[in-house]
Amino acid sequence: xxxxxxxxxxxxxxxxxxxxxxxxxxxxxxxxxxxxxxxxxxxxxxxxxxxxxxxxxxxxxxxxxxxxxxxxxxxxxxxxxxxxxxxxxxxxxxxxxxxxxxxxxxxxxxxxxxxxxxxxxxxxxxxxxxxxxxxxxxxxxxxxxxxxxxxxxxxxxxxxxxxxxxxxxxxxxxxxxxxxxxxxxxxxxxxxxxxxxxxxxxxxxxxxxxxxxxxxxxxxxxxxxxxxxxxxxxxxxxxxxxxxxxxxxxxxxxxxxxxxxxxxxxxxxxxxxxxxxxxxxxxxxxxxxxxxxxxxxxxxxxxxxxxxxxxxxxxxxxxxxxxxxxxxxxxxxxxxxxxxxxxxxxxxxxxxxxxxxxxxxxxxxxxxxxxxxxxxxxxxxxxxxxxxxxxxxxxxx
Amino acid sequence: xxxxxxxxxxxxxxxxxxxxxxxxxxxxxxxxxxxxxxxxxxxxxxxxxxxxxxxxxxxxxxxxxxxxxxxxxxxxxxxxxxxxxxxxxxxxxxxxxxxxxxxxxxxxxxxxxxxxxxxxxxxxxxxxxxxxxxxxxxxxxxxxxxxxxxxxxxxxxxxxxxxxxxxxxxxxxxxxxxxxxxxxx
Numbered sequence: 001x002x003x004x005x006x007x008x009x010x011x012x013x014x015x016x017x018x019x020x021x022x023x024x025x026x027x028x029x030x031x032x033x034x035x036x037x038x039x040x041x042x043x044x045x046x047x048x049x050x051x052x053x054x055x056x057x058x059x060x061x062x063x064x065x066x067x068x069x070x071x072x073x074x075x076x077x078x079x080x081x082x083x084x085x086x087x088x089x090x091x092x093x094x095x096x097x098x099x100x101x102x103x104x105x106x107x108x109x110x111x112x113x114x115x116x117x118x119x120x121x122x123x124x125x126x127x128x129x130x131x132x133x134x135x136x137x138x139x140x141x142x143x144x145x146x147x148x149x150x151x152x153x154x155x156x157x158x159x160x161x162x163x164x165x166x167x168x169x170x171x172x173x174x175x176x177x178x179x180x181x182x183x184x185x186x187x188x189x190x191x192x193x194x195x196x197x198x199x200x201x202x203x204x205x206x207x208x209x210x211x212x213x214x215x216x217x218x219x220x221x222x223x224x225x226x227x228x229x230x231x232x233x234x235x236x237x238x239x240x241x242x243x244x245x246x247x248x249x250x251x252x253x254x255x256x257x258x259x260x261x262x263x264x265x266x267x268x269x270x271x272x273x274x275x276x277x278x279x280x281x282x283x284x285x286x287x288x289x290x291x292x293x294x295x296x297x298x299x300x301x302x303x304x305x306x307x308x309x310x311x312x313x314x315x316x317x318x319x320x321x322x323x324x325x326x327x328x329x330x331x332x333x334x335x336x337x338x339x340x341x342x343x344x345x346x347x348x349x350x351x352x353x354x355x356x357x358x359x360x361x362x363x364x365x366x367x368x369x370x371x372x373x374x375x376x377x378x379x380x381x382x383x384x385x386x387x388x389x390x391x392x393x394x395x396x397x
Numbered sequence: 398x399x400x401x402x403x404x405x406x407x408x409x410x411x412x413x414x415x416x417x418x419x420x421x422x423x424x425x426x427x428x429x430x431x432x433x434x435x436x437x438x439x440x441x442x443x444x445x446x447x448x449x450x451x452x453x454x455x456x457x458x459x460x461x462x463x464x465x466x467x468x469x470x471x472x473x474x475x476x477x478x479x480x481x482x483x484x485x486x487x488x489x490x491x492x493x494x495x496x497x498x499x500x501x502x503x504x505x506x507x508x509x510x511x512x513x514x515x516x517x518x519x520x521x522x523x524x525x526x527x528x529x530x531x532x533x534x535x536x537x538x539x540x541x542x543x544x545x546x547x548x549x550x551x552x553x554x555x556x557x558x559x560x561x562x563x564x565x566x567x568x569x570x571x572x573x574x575x576x577x578x579x580x581x582x
Binding site: 272275276278279280282283286288289290291292293295301304305307310329330332333334335336337338377378379380394395396397 | 434435436437438439440441452460461462463464465466467468469470477478479480481482483484488491492495496499500501550
């Protein structure tokens with residue numbers, strides 16, 4: 001049983017927020033006593049007409065009741081629900097498109113919601129697109145239509161504060177207090193994920209505060225990554241200089257989104273996949289240039305690939321699945337400069353390797369004829385451009 | 398108390414004790430150095446020195462490798478490769494600590510980092526409890542490496558000979574890509 005209400009109460013973890021105004025609760029695992037209580041509330045709310053509440057065996061049915069829609073409602077009344085649905089699920093449906101679609105329904109002689117059943121479902125998708133088809137399927141047949149359940153997660157920060165008995169100017173002591181505070185918090189909230197740490201130092205004699213802000217691009221586990229967090233804080237706080245003695249420390253840990261669930265293979269090591277992801281994120285956080293290549297549309301060697309995030313798109317560690325480049329340019333030399341540099345025309349025998357010709361942004365024709373040439377030390381990869389200038393691109397290995 | 402006389406047996410015992418204390422015997426990490434100029438085949442053959450590795454990190458001070466080819470070579474050996482360009486040499490030790498803590502990689506390739514002896518022994522100390530391979534691609538021979546191989550491109554083959562550890566006779570690997578150009582000469 002699902003309940004839709006406009007009042008958000010965190011009674012159940014099985015909760016979803018829809019369109020920033022509705023709370024949908026999944027009461028399926030609850031005892032029938034609570035279900036009857038909710039149904040009783042629904043009937044009382046009908047009489048008092050104070051809160052909108054919808055109860056049904058499925059989400060679509062509950063939402064229709066909350067929006068006070070049924071098969072005999074005028075078709076124009078679905079506009080609000082449709083607008084909320086498309087904006088919530090980020091469907092690219094503009095208000096103009098919404099008005100036009102409703103006008104088309106009107107021209108087709110569809111006045112009531114129930115009249116939509118006259119249209120074959122596949123024709124709805126062909127004519128109006130998948131977003132509308134999903135929405136209208138939910139309205140016409142709520143029991144059969146699927147609903148994307150997005151669990152709601154609380155964003156309340158975890159707070160901690162400490163008052164010094166005597167005013168403190170020692171960065172090391174301040175760090176020790178914060179360390180103890182974090183260790184306590186890690187015991188209380190072992191599964192808490194952090195996106196940001198804010199530390200406020202309330203100074204004596206002045207009203208201003210000194211603030212240290214640590215933002216993370218990924219979810220940091222409070223308990224698991226405690227050592228790493230402490231190292232990070234130690235680096236900052238030992239070099240800290242505050243203008244006045246510190247009277248009080250306030251720390252707030254802002255929660256991160258819950259980790260994405262990933263599809264794992266039966267034949268691969270889960271721990272290794274997660275560790276790979278974790279180390280990539282940690283190194284990226286510390287501004288190390290960590291990357292894997294990704295191919296671009298260009299065939300010009302220096303632009304034919306770019307660095308992309310090393311985080312695996314899928315959970316698989318299989319190298320073949322994770323490679324983001326297509327198979328062009330694999331017969332090129334391994335060692336290449338970031339930018340080719342001009343050289344004098346090479347002497348001796350040349351072996352032609354490939355020709356590239358394209359138009360640049362200004363519409364001018366560009367051409368490169370690539371050759372392999374011998375120098376005193378090694379074989380090099382050179383090219384001649386459309387102006388007969390020679391450039392060195394790389395070394396053959 | 399008078400010290401016992403140092404005969405041959407005592408000497409061996411003392412050496413063994415020293416090796417165990419200093420971690421030389423207990424270390425499971427293996428350092429291999431490949432020496433060769435650009436174009437000699439060091440980088441192309443690097444993965445063949447890591448037959449058992451599945452996840453490898455390639456650290457370079459200045460990235461001058463054509464990544465699609467490098468990743469294809471890794472893929473052929475069924476290796477999951479991660480590239481890191483270390484713009485500041487002073488952050489090398491921090492990077493090593495992070496990589497060591499992760500315990501994700503079976504092998505590290507240190508390409509042209511121009512390591513000092515101190516950094517070499519730092520790596521020995523850091524990685525002593527781990528079982529992994531470290532491949533050092535550098536032009537200068539390092540004493541901290543267990544094995545040292547020299548690679549040259551010669552007669553359409555990469556010639557590999559060992560000046561420390563490894564095989565006493567040189568080995569030859571056919572050079573696929575340069576064979577197309579060597580037919581010119």
